[in-house]
Amino acid sequence: MEKRFDGRKFDELREIEVKVGILSACDGSAMFRIGNTIAIAGAFGPRECHPKHLQDPEKAILKCHYDMMTFSVPERKSPGPGRREIELSSVIRRALTPAIFLEEFPKTSIDVFIQIMQADAGTRCASICAASLALAEAGIPMRDLVSAVGVGKVNGKLVLDLTKEEEDTEGAVDMPIAIMPGKKKITLLQMDGKLSRDELEEAIKLGVKGCLQIYEIQKKALKEKYKVR
Amino acid sequence: MSEKKSYLKHLAEKNVRLDERDMFEYRKPIEIKTNVSKNADGSAFVKLGETQVIAGVKISVGEPFPDRPDEGTFIVNAEFAAIASPRFEPGPPGEDAIELARIIDRGIRSANAIDLKKLCIDSGKLVWIIFIDIYALNYDGNLVDASMLAAMAALKDARFPKLDGEKIVYGEKTDKKLPINSIPISCTFVRIGNAMIIDPNLKEEDASNCGLVVTCNENDEICALQKLGLEAINEDEVLKCVEIAIEKSKELRKYVG
Numbered sequence: 001m002e003k004r005f006d007g008r009k010f011d012e013l014r015e016i017e018v019k020v021g022i023l024s025a026c027d028g029s030a031m032f033r034i035g036n037t038i039a040i041a042g043a044f045g046p047r048e049c050h051p052k053h054l055q056d057p058e059k060a061i062l063k064c065h066y067d068m069m070t071f072s073v074p075e076r077k078s079p080g081p082g083r084r085e086i087e088l089s090s091v092i093r094r095a096l097t098p099a100i101f102l103e104e105f106p107k108t109s110i111d112v113f114i115q116i117m118q119a120d121a122g123t124r125c126a127s128i129c130a131a132s133l134a135l136a137e138a139g140i141p142m143r144d145l146v147s148a149v150g151v152g153k154v155n156g157k158l159v160l161d162l163t164k165e166e167e168d169t170e171g172a173v174d175m176p177i178a179i180m181p182g183k184k185k186i187t188l189l190q191m192d193g194k195l196s197r198d199e200l201e202e203a204i205k206l207g208v209k210g211c212l213q214i215y216e217i218q219k220k221a222l223k224e225k226y227k228v229r
Numbered sequence: 230m231s232e233k234k235s236y237l238k239h240l241a242e243k244n245v246r247l248d249e250r251d252m253f254e255y256r257k258p259i260e261i262k263t264n265v266s267k268n269a270d271g272s273a274f275v276k277l278g279e280t281q282v283i284a285g286v287k288i289s290v291g292e293p294f295p296d297r298p299d300e301g302t303f304i305v306n307a308e309f310a311a312i313a314s315p316r317f318e319p320g321p322p323g324e325d326a327i328e329l330a331r332i333i334d335r336g337i338r339s340a341n342a343i344d345l346k347k348l349c350i351d352s353g354k355l356v357w358i359i360f361i362d363i364y365a366l367n368y369d370g371n372l373v374d375a376s377m378l379a380a381m382a383a384l385k386d387a388r389f390p391k392l393d394g395e396k397i398v399y400g401e402k403t404d405k406k407l408p409i410n411s412i413p414i415s416c417t418f419v420r421i422g423n424a425m426i427i428d429p430n431l432k433e434e435d436a437s438n439c440g441l442v443v444t445c446n447e448n449d450e451i452c453a454l455q456k457l458g459l460e461a462i463n464e465d466e467v468l469k470c471v472e473i474a475i476e477k478s479k480e481l482r483k484y485v486g
Contacts, residue, residue, distance in 0.1 A: 023367040024279045025314045036267055040366065042312035065311060065319045070362040071269035071285030074399035079308055079362070080321055113312035113319070115364065117283065118266045 004154070005165050006035075013149070013161045013210055018129075018221035020137050028138030030221070032130035035163060036120035041130035043138040046108035060105035064093035066127055068116040088124050095128050095148065095178040095188035101141040110140060121164040121174075122150040128178050128188065133218055137225065145218050146187055148178035149210035151203045153193060158203055160210045177207035181215040184208055237436040241424035247432060253473050255428045256280075261378060261484050263386040270402065271387025275379040278430055279369035281313075284379035286387040286407075287360040290397060293353065301348020303359040305334040307376065314368035326365075332373055332455050333363065333380050336413040336444035339452040343384065344408035355395055359384075359407070370430040373442055374481070377415040381485045384409055413452050414481045415444040416474035420458075425466060427477060441467060443474035447482065451475075 004010065014035030023029035026042035033039075049055045066089040070077050081089070092114070100110065112134060114127040125148035132146040152159055153173035154166045167174055173193025179186050186204075195203060237247060244252055256278030266272040271286035293300060307330035309317045322330070337343060348357040361383065363376045384407055391401040419429045419437035429437060439458030446452050451471060456462060 023281065023312065024369065025367050026312065029312075038266075040312065044315055047315070067310065067319075069266065069283070069285060069364055070306070070360065071266055071272060071287050074268050075397075076287035076289060076360055076362075079306060081319075111311070113310065115310055115312055115366070118268055120268075 004159060006163060010157055010159045011206060011209065013213060014163070016214065016217050018133065018217055020133050020221050020225040026134065026138070028134040028136065028140070030130045030133035030137065032126045032133070034122060034126050034161065036118055037122050037126045038117040039123060039126035039130040040115045040117060041127065041134040042113050043110065043131070043134040043140065045110035045138070046105035046140070047111070049107060049109035054109070055107045057106055059102040060108045060110050062093055062097055062100060062102065062110050062112070064089045064096065064112045064114070064131070066092055066114045066116070066124070068119060068123070072116045072119045088127070091188055091190065092124060092127050092131065096131055096135065096146055098185065098187050099132060099142045099144050099146050099180050100135065101143065104141060110135070119164070121162050121167045122176070125149050125176050125178065129214060129218060133222060136222055144180040144182040145215060146178050147181050147211040147215040147218060148176065148188060149207055149214060151175045151177060151207040151210065153195065153199065153203070158199065158206055160206050175203055175207065177204065177211065179208060179211045181212055233432065234436040237433060238422040241421040241426065244424065246426065248430065252424065253427045253477065255477070255481070256430070259378070259481070259484050261382050263382055269383070270390055271383045271385070271407070273379045273382035273386055275375045275382065277371060277375040277378070277428070279367060280371055280375050281367040282363060282365050282372060282375045282379045284361060284363045284376065284383040286383045287362070288387065288390055288397075289358045289360065290350065290355055290392065290395060291358045293349070293356040298353035299349045300345040301356040301358060302345070303337070303343055303361060305330045305337070305361045305363070305380065307333070307363040307365070309365045309368070313365040317365070317368070329373055329376060330363065332415065332442055332444075332453065333361070333376055335453040336377060336415055337380065340411045340413035340444070340446045342381070342409060342411045342413055344410050347408035350392070357389070368431065370432075370434045371417050371428050373417050374415050374428060377413070377444070378481065378485060381412050381414075385412075385485060411446045412482050412485050413444050413446050414478035415442050415453075416470075416477050416481070417442050418470045418473075420462070420466070425470060427473065441470045443471050445475050445478040449475050
Protein backbone atom coordinates (compact mmCIF):
# COMPACT_ATOMS: atom_id res chain seq x y z
CA MET A 1 0.00 0.00 0.00
CA GLU A 2 1.61 3.24 -1.15
CA LYS A 3 -1.20 5.64 -0.46
CA ARG A 4 -4.36 5.60 1.60
CA PHE A 5 -7.85 5.11 0.14
CA ASP A 6 -8.54 8.84 0.22
CA GLY A 7 -5.05 9.75 -0.99
CA ARG A 8 -3.80 11.05 2.37
CA LYS A 9 -0.29 10.51 3.69
CA PHE A 10 0.03 7.96 6.50
CA ASP A 11 0.48 10.67 9.12
CA GLU A 12 -2.03 13.12 7.67
CA LEU A 13 -5.23 14.21 9.38
CA ARG A 14 -8.49 14.68 7.52
CA GLU A 15 -9.77 18.22 6.99
CA ILE A 16 -10.86 19.77 10.28
CA GLU A 17 -13.47 22.45 10.87
CA VAL A 18 -14.24 23.78 14.35
CA LYS A 19 -16.84 26.24 15.57
CA VAL A 20 -17.24 27.39 19.15
CA GLY A 21 -20.45 28.88 20.60
CA ILE A 22 -23.09 27.55 18.21
CA LEU A 23 -25.96 26.85 20.63
CA SER A 24 -27.36 29.66 22.77
CA ALA A 25 -29.23 27.43 25.23
CA CYS A 26 -26.00 25.81 26.44
CA ASP A 27 -23.44 27.44 28.71
CA GLY A 28 -20.84 26.38 26.16
CA SER A 29 -20.99 24.57 22.83
CA ALA A 30 -18.85 23.51 19.90
CA MET A 31 -18.98 21.70 16.59
CA PHE A 32 -15.98 19.60 15.58
CA ARG A 33 -15.81 18.13 12.08
CA ILE A 34 -12.99 15.85 10.99
CA GLY A 35 -13.50 14.58 7.45
CA ASN A 36 -17.03 13.21 7.33
CA THR A 37 -17.40 12.86 11.09
CA ILE A 38 -19.33 15.66 12.79
CA ALA A 39 -19.76 15.97 16.58
CA ILE A 40 -21.73 18.67 18.37
CA ALA A 41 -21.16 19.16 22.09
CA GLY A 42 -23.02 21.28 24.62
CA ALA A 43 -21.93 21.92 28.21
CA PHE A 44 -24.07 23.00 31.16
CA GLY A 45 -22.92 23.94 34.63
CA PRO A 46 -21.66 23.93 37.21
CA ARG A 47 -25.31 23.54 38.24
CA GLU A 48 -27.35 21.90 40.94
CA CYS A 49 -26.79 18.15 40.90
CA HIS A 50 -29.80 15.91 40.42
CA PRO A 51 -30.50 13.37 41.77
CA LYS A 52 -29.11 14.59 45.08
CA HIS A 53 -27.57 11.28 46.09
CA LEU A 54 -25.02 11.74 43.29
CA GLN A 55 -23.70 14.94 44.88
CA ASP A 56 -20.14 14.88 46.05
CA PRO A 57 -19.36 17.21 48.98
CA GLU A 58 -15.73 17.44 47.84
CA LYS A 59 -16.11 18.20 44.15
CA ALA A 60 -18.34 18.59 41.13
CA ILE A 61 -19.35 15.49 39.22
CA LEU A 62 -18.96 15.38 35.46
CA LYS A 63 -21.72 13.70 33.46
CA CYS A 64 -21.32 12.90 29.77
CA HIS A 65 -23.91 11.65 27.31
CA TYR A 66 -22.77 10.51 23.89
CA ASP A 67 -25.56 9.94 21.39
CA MET A 68 -25.65 9.23 17.67
CA MET A 69 -28.41 10.67 15.56
CA THR A 70 -30.41 7.85 13.99
CA PHE A 71 -29.42 8.94 10.48
CA SER A 72 -25.72 9.52 11.23
CA VAL A 73 -24.78 5.99 10.12
CA PRO A 74 -25.55 4.07 6.88
CA GLU A 75 -28.23 1.82 8.45
CA ARG A 76 -30.68 3.71 10.67
CA LYS A 77 -29.72 3.32 14.31
CA SER A 78 -32.61 2.98 16.73
CA PRO A 79 -32.88 6.06 18.97
CA GLY A 80 -31.50 6.11 22.49
CA PRO A 81 -28.29 4.75 23.97
CA GLY A 82 -27.23 1.14 23.48
CA ARG A 83 -24.28 -0.65 25.09
CA ARG A 84 -21.80 1.08 22.79
CA GLU A 85 -23.10 4.58 23.60
CA ILE A 86 -23.01 3.88 27.33
CA GLU A 87 -19.38 2.72 27.19
CA LEU A 88 -18.38 5.66 25.01
CA SER A 89 -20.08 8.14 27.35
CA SER A 90 -18.02 6.68 30.17
CA VAL A 91 -14.64 6.75 28.39
CA ILE A 92 -15.32 10.30 27.17
CA ARG A 93 -16.14 11.37 30.74
CA ARG A 94 -12.89 9.86 31.98
CA ALA A 95 -10.94 11.45 29.14
CA LEU A 96 -12.19 14.92 30.14
CA THR A 97 -12.17 14.58 33.95
CA PRO A 98 -8.43 15.12 34.56
CA ALA A 99 -8.59 18.44 32.68
CA ILE A 100 -11.28 20.02 34.86
CA PHE A 101 -10.88 21.66 38.28
CA LEU A 102 -13.86 19.71 39.65
CA GLU A 103 -12.75 20.37 43.23
CA GLU A 104 -13.70 24.03 42.84
CA PHE A 105 -17.42 23.28 42.61
CA PRO A 106 -18.46 20.86 45.35
CA LYS A 107 -21.97 19.39 45.24
CA THR A 108 -22.63 20.54 41.67
CA SER A 109 -22.76 18.76 38.35
CA ILE A 110 -21.21 19.67 35.04
CA ASP A 111 -23.06 18.08 32.15
CA VAL A 112 -21.79 17.48 28.64
CA PHE A 113 -24.13 16.30 25.90
CA ILE A 114 -22.76 15.12 22.58
CA GLN A 115 -24.66 14.48 19.38
CA ILE A 116 -23.02 12.75 16.43
CA MET A 117 -24.57 14.28 13.35
CA GLN A 118 -22.58 12.28 10.82
CA ALA A 119 -20.30 9.31 11.46
CA ASP A 120 -17.23 8.17 9.53
CA ALA A 121 -15.05 6.67 12.30
CA GLY A 122 -13.36 8.61 15.10
CA THR A 123 -16.61 9.77 16.68
CA ARG A 124 -15.41 9.41 20.27
CA CYS A 125 -12.29 11.43 19.48
CA ALA A 126 -14.31 14.13 17.71
CA SER A 127 -16.67 14.13 20.72
CA ILE A 128 -13.79 14.71 23.14
CA CYS A 129 -12.39 17.56 21.01
CA ALA A 130 -15.82 19.21 20.78
CA ALA A 131 -16.65 18.61 24.45
CA SER A 132 -13.44 20.12 25.79
CA LEU A 133 -14.11 23.26 23.73
CA ALA A 134 -17.72 23.40 24.97
CA LEU A 135 -16.46 23.16 28.57
CA ALA A 136 -13.94 25.91 27.92
CA GLU A 137 -16.58 28.17 26.39
CA ALA A 138 -18.82 27.51 29.41
CA GLY A 139 -16.06 29.17 31.45
CA ILE A 140 -15.30 26.07 33.47
CA PRO A 141 -11.76 26.29 34.83
CA MET A 142 -9.54 23.73 33.13
CA ARG A 143 -5.93 22.63 33.35
CA ASP A 144 -5.83 22.21 29.59
CA LEU A 145 -7.98 21.36 26.61
CA VAL A 146 -8.22 17.71 25.65
CA SER A 147 -7.33 16.68 22.11
CA ALA A 148 -8.03 13.28 20.64
CA VAL A 149 -7.48 11.33 17.46
CA GLY A 150 -7.67 7.78 16.14
CA VAL A 151 -4.47 5.95 15.26
CA GLY A 152 -4.27 2.48 13.78
CA LYS A 153 -2.76 0.00 11.46
CA VAL A 154 -4.18 -0.57 8.02
CA ASN A 155 -2.64 -3.13 5.63
CA GLY A 156 0.47 -3.30 7.79
CA LYS A 157 1.07 0.46 7.97
CA LEU A 158 0.59 2.71 10.98
CA VAL A 159 -1.82 5.47 10.03
CA LEU A 160 -3.31 8.57 11.64
CA ASP A 161 -7.04 9.38 11.79
CA LEU A 162 -8.73 6.34 10.28
CA THR A 163 -11.88 6.51 8.16
CA LYS A 164 -14.62 3.89 8.46
CA GLU A 165 -13.38 2.29 5.25
CA GLU A 166 -9.89 1.91 6.75
CA GLU A 167 -11.27 0.69 10.07
CA ASP A 168 -13.25 -2.03 8.28
CA THR A 169 -10.18 -3.37 6.45
CA GLU A 170 -9.29 -6.97 7.34
CA GLY A 171 -6.87 -7.06 10.28
CA ALA A 172 -7.07 -3.32 10.94
CA VAL A 173 -5.96 -2.00 14.32
CA ASP A 174 -7.87 0.88 15.87
CA MET A 175 -6.45 2.88 18.76
CA PRO A 176 -8.18 6.08 19.89
CA ILE A 177 -6.01 8.29 22.06
CA ALA A 178 -6.70 11.53 23.93
CA ILE A 179 -4.16 13.75 25.61
CA MET A 180 -3.89 16.95 27.59
CA PRO A 181 -1.42 18.45 25.14
CA GLY A 182 0.38 20.81 27.55
CA LYS A 183 2.07 17.99 29.44
CA LYS A 184 1.27 15.25 26.93
CA LYS A 185 -0.70 13.30 29.52
CA ILE A 186 -2.83 10.51 28.13
CA THR A 187 -6.47 10.60 29.30
CA LEU A 188 -7.97 8.04 26.92
CA LEU A 189 -6.37 4.99 25.40
CA GLN A 190 -8.23 2.11 23.86
CA MET A 191 -7.11 -0.40 21.28
CA ASP A 192 -8.40 -3.35 19.39
CA GLY A 193 -6.38 -5.45 16.98
CA LYS A 194 -2.81 -6.70 17.28
CA LEU A 195 0.30 -4.55 17.76
CA SER A 196 3.85 -5.36 18.89
CA ARG A 197 5.46 -3.39 21.71
CA ASP A 198 7.48 -1.30 19.26
CA GLU A 199 4.49 -0.68 17.03
CA LEU A 200 2.52 0.50 20.07
CA GLU A 201 5.28 2.95 20.96
CA GLU A 202 5.26 4.21 17.38
CA ALA A 203 1.45 4.43 17.35
CA ILE A 204 1.37 6.49 20.55
CA LYS A 205 3.95 8.87 19.08
CA LEU A 206 1.88 9.22 15.93
CA GLY A 207 -1.28 9.84 18.00
CA VAL A 208 0.39 12.49 20.14
CA LYS A 209 1.65 14.20 17.00
CA GLY A 210 -1.89 14.24 15.57
CA CYS A 211 -3.35 15.52 18.86
CA LEU A 212 -0.85 18.40 18.93
CA GLN A 213 -1.98 19.48 15.46
CA ILE A 214 -5.62 19.29 16.54
CA TYR A 215 -4.79 21.25 19.70
CA GLU A 216 -3.60 24.19 17.60
CA ILE A 217 -6.85 24.13 15.60
CA GLN A 218 -8.90 23.96 18.82
CA LYS A 219 -7.09 26.93 20.34
CA LYS A 220 -7.55 28.93 17.16
CA ALA A 221 -11.30 28.24 17.12
CA LEU A 222 -11.63 29.21 20.77
CA LYS A 223 -9.79 32.49 20.19
CA GLU A 224 -11.92 33.13 17.10
CA LYS A 225 -15.01 33.05 19.32
CA TYR A 226 -13.64 35.78 21.57
CA LYS A 227 -12.12 37.91 18.86
CA VAL A 228 -13.10 41.58 19.10
CA ARG A 229 -14.94 42.45 15.92
CA MET B 230 -47.57 35.36 37.93
CA SER B 231 -43.89 36.16 37.77
CA GLU B 232 -42.71 39.65 36.98
CA LYS B 233 -41.34 38.55 33.60
CA LYS B 234 -44.65 37.04 32.56
CA SER B 235 -46.70 40.01 33.71
CA TYR B 236 -44.37 42.31 31.81
CA LEU B 237 -44.85 40.33 28.59
CA LYS B 238 -48.60 40.39 29.21
CA HIS B 239 -48.48 44.13 29.71
CA LEU B 240 -46.57 44.52 26.42
CA ALA B 241 -48.91 42.17 24.55
CA GLU B 242 -51.91 44.26 25.56
CA LYS B 243 -50.26 47.17 23.78
CA ASN B 244 -49.49 44.98 20.76
CA VAL B 245 -45.77 45.06 21.47
CA ARG B 246 -43.33 42.15 21.65
CA LEU B 247 -40.07 41.96 23.54
CA ASP B 248 -38.04 41.66 20.32
CA GLU B 249 -40.14 44.36 18.63
CA ARG B 250 -41.68 42.01 16.08
CA ASP B 251 -45.22 42.49 14.84
CA MET B 252 -47.76 40.21 16.48
CA PHE B 253 -47.91 38.00 13.37
CA GLU B 254 -44.32 38.16 12.25
CA TYR B 255 -41.86 35.25 12.18
CA ARG B 256 -38.32 35.62 13.46
CA LYS B 257 -35.89 36.42 10.67
CA PRO B 258 -33.85 35.27 8.97
CA ILE B 259 -35.16 31.73 8.62
CA GLU B 260 -32.20 29.60 7.61
CA ILE B 261 -32.60 26.21 5.92
CA LYS B 262 -29.69 24.04 4.83
CA THR B 263 -30.19 20.64 3.21
CA ASN B 264 -27.89 17.62 2.87
CA VAL B 265 -26.24 18.36 6.20
CA SER B 266 -25.72 14.71 7.17
CA LYS B 267 -24.25 12.58 4.42
CA ASN B 268 -25.23 9.15 5.74
CA ALA B 269 -28.89 10.18 5.81
CA ASP B 270 -30.95 9.67 2.65
CA GLY B 271 -32.15 13.25 3.13
CA SER B 272 -31.48 15.85 5.81
CA ALA B 273 -32.12 19.46 6.70
CA PHE B 274 -31.05 21.96 9.32
CA VAL B 275 -33.43 24.77 10.24
CA LYS B 276 -32.68 27.88 12.26
CA LEU B 277 -35.66 29.98 13.29
CA GLY B 278 -34.38 32.80 15.47
CA GLU B 279 -32.23 30.98 18.02
CA THR B 280 -34.25 27.77 17.70
CA GLN B 281 -32.31 25.11 15.80
CA VAL B 282 -33.47 21.67 14.66
CA ILE B 283 -32.15 18.99 12.35
CA ALA B 284 -34.26 16.41 10.55
CA GLY B 285 -32.96 13.28 8.85
CA VAL B 286 -34.71 10.86 6.52
CA LYS B 287 -33.77 7.20 6.35
CA ILE B 288 -35.41 4.95 3.81
CA SER B 289 -35.77 1.27 4.53
CA VAL B 290 -37.92 -1.62 3.25
CA GLY B 291 -40.39 -3.92 4.99
CA GLU B 292 -43.81 -5.51 4.93
CA PRO B 293 -46.87 -3.29 4.45
CA PHE B 294 -49.72 -3.11 6.96
CA PRO B 295 -52.22 -5.94 6.21
CA ASP B 296 -55.08 -3.43 5.64
CA ARG B 297 -52.97 -1.32 3.24
CA PRO B 298 -51.08 -3.92 1.20
CA ASP B 299 -50.13 -1.51 -1.60
CA GLU B 300 -48.98 1.46 0.48
CA GLY B 301 -45.61 2.31 1.96
CA THR B 302 -45.38 3.79 5.44
CA PHE B 303 -43.65 6.60 7.23
CA ILE B 304 -42.77 7.17 10.87
CA VAL B 305 -41.99 10.50 12.53
CA ASN B 306 -39.85 10.48 15.68
CA ALA B 307 -38.68 13.50 17.65
CA GLU B 308 -35.88 13.69 20.20
CA PHE B 309 -35.65 16.68 22.51
CA ALA B 310 -31.93 16.13 23.01
CA ALA B 311 -30.63 17.40 26.34
CA ILE B 312 -28.09 19.50 24.44
CA ALA B 313 -30.97 21.73 23.28
CA SER B 314 -32.05 23.10 26.64
CA PRO B 315 -31.30 22.91 30.34
CA ARG B 316 -34.98 21.88 30.64
CA PHE B 317 -34.51 18.67 28.66
CA GLU B 318 -33.11 15.53 30.21
CA PRO B 319 -31.54 12.55 28.53
CA GLY B 320 -33.80 9.56 28.09
CA PRO B 321 -36.59 8.33 25.85
CA PRO B 322 -38.91 10.98 24.32
CA GLY B 323 -41.29 12.52 26.84
CA GLU B 324 -44.83 13.83 26.42
CA ASP B 325 -43.77 17.01 24.60
CA ALA B 326 -41.46 15.29 22.11
CA ILE B 327 -44.11 12.68 21.35
CA GLU B 328 -46.79 15.33 20.89
CA LEU B 329 -44.51 17.25 18.51
CA ALA B 330 -43.78 14.13 16.46
CA ARG B 331 -47.49 13.40 16.22
CA ILE B 332 -48.35 16.95 15.12
CA ILE B 333 -45.76 16.69 12.33
CA ASP B 334 -46.95 13.19 11.44
CA ARG B 335 -50.60 14.25 11.17
CA GLY B 336 -49.73 17.28 9.07
CA ILE B 337 -47.81 15.17 6.56
CA ARG B 338 -50.41 12.38 6.59
CA SER B 339 -53.49 14.58 6.20
CA ALA B 340 -51.92 16.64 3.43
CA ASN B 341 -51.04 13.40 1.62
CA ALA B 342 -47.62 14.98 1.36
CA ILE B 343 -45.99 11.64 0.56
CA ASP B 344 -47.69 9.55 -2.13
CA LEU B 345 -47.74 6.29 -0.16
CA LYS B 346 -49.07 4.26 -3.10
CA LYS B 347 -45.88 5.05 -5.00
CA LEU B 348 -43.88 3.50 -2.15
CA CYS B 349 -45.20 0.04 -2.96
CA ILE B 350 -42.55 -2.33 -4.36
CA ASP B 351 -44.43 -5.66 -4.30
CA SER B 352 -48.08 -5.48 -3.18
CA GLY B 353 -48.68 -7.15 0.18
CA LYS B 354 -45.02 -8.14 0.45
CA LEU B 355 -42.54 -5.30 0.18
CA VAL B 356 -42.88 -1.53 0.55
CA TRP B 357 -40.59 1.41 1.28
CA ILE B 358 -40.60 2.59 4.90
CA ILE B 359 -39.58 6.19 5.54
CA PHE B 360 -38.19 7.23 8.90
CA ILE B 361 -38.21 10.94 9.68
CA ASP B 362 -36.13 11.68 12.77
CA ILE B 363 -36.16 15.18 14.21
CA TYR B 364 -33.60 16.42 16.75
CA ALA B 365 -33.96 19.66 18.66
CA LEU B 366 -30.50 21.23 18.88
CA ASN B 367 -31.27 24.59 20.48
CA TYR B 368 -34.60 25.38 22.10
CA ASP B 369 -35.82 28.96 22.03
CA GLY B 370 -39.52 28.35 21.49
CA ASN B 371 -41.65 27.11 18.59
CA LEU B 372 -39.99 23.78 17.93
CA VAL B 373 -43.11 22.70 16.01
CA ASP B 374 -42.81 25.10 13.06
CA ALA B 375 -39.03 24.64 12.82
CA SER B 376 -39.51 20.86 12.87
CA MET B 377 -42.22 20.92 10.20
CA LEU B 378 -39.95 22.96 7.92
CA ALA B 379 -37.01 20.65 8.64
CA ALA B 380 -39.06 17.50 8.03
CA MET B 381 -40.39 18.75 4.69
CA ALA B 382 -37.00 20.08 3.57
CA ALA B 383 -35.39 16.73 4.47
CA LEU B 384 -38.10 14.81 2.58
CA LYS B 385 -37.58 17.05 -0.46
CA ASP B 386 -33.82 16.50 -0.18
CA ALA B 387 -34.12 12.69 0.12
CA ARG B 388 -33.10 10.23 -2.59
CA PHE B 389 -34.00 6.54 -2.66
CA PRO B 390 -31.18 4.15 -1.75
CA LYS B 391 -30.23 1.34 -4.10
CA LEU B 392 -32.24 -1.84 -3.72
CA ASP B 393 -30.82 -5.30 -4.41
CA GLY B 394 -33.69 -7.81 -4.34
CA GLU B 395 -35.27 -7.18 -0.94
CA LYS B 396 -32.26 -5.51 0.65
CA ILE B 397 -30.91 -1.97 0.72
CA VAL B 398 -27.37 -1.47 -0.54
CA TYR B 399 -26.06 0.95 2.08
CA GLY B 400 -23.85 3.77 0.92
CA GLU B 401 -25.21 3.71 -2.64
CA LYS B 402 -27.80 6.34 -3.38
CA THR B 403 -29.85 6.67 -6.54
CA ASP B 404 -30.92 10.05 -7.88
CA LYS B 405 -34.61 9.17 -7.56
CA LYS B 406 -36.57 11.58 -5.37
CA LEU B 407 -39.39 10.72 -3.01
CA PRO B 408 -42.95 11.15 -4.35
CA ILE B 409 -43.81 14.43 -2.59
CA ASN B 410 -47.21 15.82 -3.56
CA SER B 411 -47.63 18.66 -1.15
CA ILE B 412 -45.73 20.72 1.40
CA PRO B 413 -47.77 21.14 4.56
CA ILE B 414 -46.63 24.06 6.73
CA SER B 415 -47.47 24.57 10.37
CA CYS B 416 -48.00 27.94 12.03
CA THR B 417 -47.88 28.10 15.82
CA PHE B 418 -49.80 30.75 17.74
CA VAL B 419 -49.87 31.42 21.47
CA ARG B 420 -51.99 33.77 23.52
CA ILE B 421 -50.41 36.11 26.07
CA GLY B 422 -53.06 37.88 28.10
CA ASN B 423 -55.69 38.40 25.43
CA ALA B 424 -53.28 38.90 22.54
CA MET B 425 -52.49 36.24 19.95
CA ILE B 426 -48.97 36.09 18.54
CA ILE B 427 -47.25 33.87 15.97
CA ASP B 428 -43.89 32.05 16.31
CA PRO B 429 -43.37 32.50 20.07
CA ASN B 430 -39.84 32.46 21.44
CA LEU B 431 -39.20 30.67 24.72
CA LYS B 432 -40.04 33.64 26.96
CA GLU B 433 -43.30 34.13 25.09
CA GLU B 434 -44.16 30.43 25.30
CA ASP B 435 -43.58 30.58 29.04
CA ALA B 436 -45.84 33.61 29.42
CA SER B 437 -48.65 32.15 27.29
CA ASN B 438 -51.88 30.65 28.55
CA CYS B 439 -52.97 28.76 25.46
CA GLY B 440 -52.14 28.33 21.81
CA LEU B 441 -52.95 26.70 18.52
CA VAL B 442 -50.96 24.95 15.80
CA VAL B 443 -52.54 25.29 12.35
CA THR B 444 -51.13 23.20 9.50
CA CYS B 445 -52.12 24.17 5.95
CA ASN B 446 -51.40 22.89 2.45
CA GLU B 447 -50.86 24.93 -0.73
CA ASN B 448 -54.59 24.86 -1.56
CA ASP B 449 -55.45 26.92 1.53
CA GLU B 450 -56.88 23.81 3.21
CA ILE B 451 -56.34 23.16 6.90
CA CYS B 452 -54.70 19.77 7.34
CA ALA B 453 -54.19 19.56 11.09
CA LEU B 454 -54.95 21.48 14.24
CA GLN B 455 -53.64 21.15 17.75
CA LYS B 456 -54.73 23.29 20.65
CA LEU B 457 -51.95 23.99 23.13
CA GLY B 458 -51.90 25.07 26.75
CA LEU B 459 -54.27 24.80 29.67
CA GLU B 460 -56.73 27.64 29.15
CA ALA B 461 -59.69 27.69 26.78
CA ILE B 462 -59.66 29.35 23.37
CA ASN B 463 -62.58 31.15 21.62
CA GLU B 464 -64.01 30.30 18.23
CA ASP B 465 -63.13 33.82 16.98
CA GLU B 466 -59.53 33.31 18.01
CA VAL B 467 -59.36 29.96 16.23
CA LEU B 468 -60.74 31.44 13.01
CA LYS B 469 -58.38 34.39 13.15
CA CYS B 470 -55.38 32.07 13.61
CA VAL B 471 -56.53 29.95 10.68
CA GLU B 472 -56.84 32.99 8.40
CA ILE B 473 -53.39 34.22 9.33
CA ALA B 474 -51.87 30.73 9.02
CA ILE B 475 -53.21 30.41 5.47
CA GLU B 476 -51.36 33.59 4.53
CA LYS B 477 -48.19 33.04 6.57
CA SER B 478 -47.75 29.44 5.41
CA LYS B 479 -47.33 30.67 1.84
CA GLU B 480 -44.36 32.76 2.99
CA LEU B 481 -42.77 29.88 4.88
CA ARG B 482 -43.33 27.35 2.10
CA LYS B 483 -40.96 29.32 -0.14
CA TYR B 484 -38.06 28.40 2.15
CA VAL B 485 -38.67 24.70 1.55
CA GLY B 486 -38.72 25.29 -2.22
